[in-house]
Amino acid sequence: MHHIGTFVAFDQHSGKELNKVLNCAQGPGASMPVGYLGSHQLTLLQFPACPLPETDEKVGYLAGVLSTPGITGYLLMAVIILLGWFSRPKGRRLSYRVFYAMHHLLVTAWVLLLVVHAANDWVGVGVPVVLLIAGLPILSYGFTRAKRLYLSCLKIELVKVVRSESGQLLRLDVDLPRSYRLATVGEYAYINVPKASCTEWHPFTIAGIEVVDGVQRITFIIMAAGIWTKKVHEIIKPEGERAVLHIDGPYFAPAVTIQAHEVVVGIGGGVGVTPFLSFLSHIASDAASNFKRAHIFWTTRTASDYKIMSDLFSKLEERMQTRGGKLVLHLHTTPKGSIWKGDGIGSLFDLATRHIWQKRVATFIRKDPTMIPTIARYTRMPLHAVVVNDILHSGNPVAIPVGRPDFTRELKAVGNQDTHADVGVYVCAGEPVKQSVEEACVACNMSTTTQKFHFNYERFS
Template sequence: MRLIPLLKDSYYFFKRRFFLILWISLVTYIFYNTYMFYFNGRQFYYIRRILGLGLCISRGTASVINLCCALVLLPLCKKLNQVLYRILSKLWPNLFFFWLERAKSFHMTVAVTLVMFALVHSVSHFVNLWNFSRSYDERMKEINFAKYKNESPFFLLLSQPGLTGVSMLIIILLMGMTSMRVVRRNIYNAFWYTHQLYMLFIALLIVHPLSGVLKEEILDDVESSPITSHEEGWSNSSSIDTHKFISIRSKTWTWMAFPLGCFLIDLVWRISSRNRARVHILEVTHMPGRTLSLTLSCPHSQFMCRMGQYILLQCLDISLLEWHPFTVVKVPTSNSRNFVVWVRVKGDWTEHLERLLLENGANRLSFLVDGAFSSPMEGAAADEVALCVAAGVGITPFVSLLHHMLLKPRTKLPGRIHLLWIVRTEEEITWLADLANDTILQLRDANRPDRLHIEFYVTGTKGNDIKAFKGKEECSATHMVVINEKGKITHALSNNEKSMTDDEKASLLTPNRRRHACTDDEKRNNLNHMKYYEIAKEYPLLGCRLKRGRPHWDRVFGYWVHLYPHKRLNLYCCGTKKLVKSLKNKCKYITSNTKTKITIVHERFS
């Protein structure tokens, strides 16, 4: 009986890690195949005699690096992915959205592999430089990289392949270290600017192997045929004078031609389109939670944007290089040729933008727009039942769905939406309050009230604020009264006892001295003057949908399973990494233990 759960766990583990296992297998095969080719190749006998296994390791890792450099560019081709969306969204939408969802993780997996093999490749070449100097071949001087025996490896490192290799290693290490989550969160500019070195890295990658340091022997058809002789037999099979060598041909171009061509086409396309896509700020709204709502003009009449898509914005007054992604919360229509984005002020770029808006005003600022680009969240607009979970500013991909329902309450798709929004304070709900309230009323008038099921979860309660305020008031208390076991009254001085004079300490024992810095009436007045926003007073329809605390996911998923038995559902989540991980575990549990299958489609915060 215990074997069945174990087999289930193993099945779901391999199913979840299938693509990672497939990637590791592909990388291992390419490395092993190249390694054995140089290990057994007769044409590499003389160069292998000098370098040893360093030749095989360096060439095997070079093949993996070429593969990674080719594949790491594909997720960055945003315009071409947009074209694929228009083609595949009707033919096979699930495949395309799966690629969009996995594009970021695929890029990171390839990048981590690239950094690891770049380190091994560099170490193997450092060893090769030492072997070139130590194992100088007096008989076959043509294949030597050193000019004489025991030449300093440092001078060999100053050559063209050495300098380009070290430069590439420095660039890839900088890109790898600044890609760490801690660095991205705290020093995003370091991550951004180091990643602008990728074009220099690609140029160095192409130039690096052109020096022809490694050489192979030219063999005729008889000599190149498979034989079983030992290497010593190979070396004595012909005269030294008949040996001819050529540089090992670089295969980097064969790996990079197609992806680099796609990337350059995409880059030129984006540059040419975004340079004429200048927009102006029509309206700025400061929302609670230090969030800005920017209403922008459309860059041109051909600008198209779908629900859930995002754009890249560049403010020339802040930076000429930085482009930042923002989800379009209100897409342009035929009646209203403008769109809206929400900007959460968090980081130096958004703080600079907020300061410029306050100092110079919105009329003096202009933006360049790149996009719109496809997102995994687009699938919610095409599902009959869409389960949507958002945290904080992660609500932005789903706002356009509410706008669509408000304007077209009787459309077939999206069918029914279950939207859960987790916020810290009730004031943040005002971002969506007017739109959600109007949408609910519009759906009721259209006799489609069951089309939208929305719930708000407020994790921070006003009770905590009251306790905090009381704590600040009561911290001014100088002592508290305590009754001991004998019934006598004693007192305990506060932490400020050391800073009090003897007269002040004595005055604490007098009955006429108040024990608190302010009277009870003053406290009551202070608490009454404190304002706490309650969404239910202004929006009764939303107040009944508000809950305190975090969602009880067992109940939420149980409700969905009861409501949609034997269904295949998609859960769209935009929030923190912890939230996504929790929902992934719940979806896995529901899928393995019930007849309802739930697939999570997520878009994490950066």
């Protein structure tokens, strides 16, 4: 801005003339608006000093460029460019820690530079420039820091710790003090584990909400993803001394609208299932819910991961017999290399089972076309299933298909059950799953005019 205003004036006018309009050159009681904190505070940082020498010589453009506002202006620009560079999605993915540290460093530098930038007090705007430009963000940052300091003093009780057999997932059940507001389905909270890092607060979806004897108990599932989460897996163990942790939340997330739909499809890839587990825990706790039909898909590399939530699934099995609404869990395991590539012993097994499945599907269709089990619905590529009976406390068998769901088929099947009911489709998974579900929604919306498939997406990074 100075390049098109102030510096041009410096080039065309003498110090004597400029002193008449520069805010800093005015004597006490002048009618100009206050420029800095009551004016004349940072005179030591003023270059050139104000008032300017009372000569008839033109001050010159370069004197403006090399002034305190000029130099700090370039530095402010450089800081903004660096902030943009370190905030690129690619950079954040590569190292969130570097992004986080640089953000704190650069934003602080930007605010300090802004203070110095206005030290010359050339223009009066009525309030300190730094407050005018960055007042609100500084206030909200200060509020967050103060709030987290307060939250660090509250005692959070860790009541249950479960590690999945694969070692990838860690489930934490914690009791919150009464000062926390009641969380709702799909929300998330920040967790701080001082033993892992005093300064880091990481966001995690609240995967379960329960009120036990008037105390709010919430569940988190933490996947060992990077430096901090791996440290937390080491520090918080199922047995032994309970680690200290702090919680900031709950906060709103896209999945909170899931309850507004009567027909819901939730698709979670790996730990992305947590928003839907929260929905399931809501249903299991018998809380009022709008839904008539819900289909929850959970795909995971290791089938034993489902066992981490066996208490919830067992409760659901019990509850669904007495309450309204229909709930279907689609648990698909997608171990690495589960897709048949046409070679090895696996291919023989795959071919043999395909043959068996196709025969079975034909028999099912002949008997009753509406009674085809999910795992047999994919006629082109039938899925094998593992039947396990250690997930439900009742010992009832649960079939876990091996392979990805065919989302277009599945969504169409959900829609066909009531062709006039809109379907809320929620996805929390990686890009490939997101894309295939989005395409499936488009295909479904194009094939019907009586219902809409509403696509919603949330991701963790």
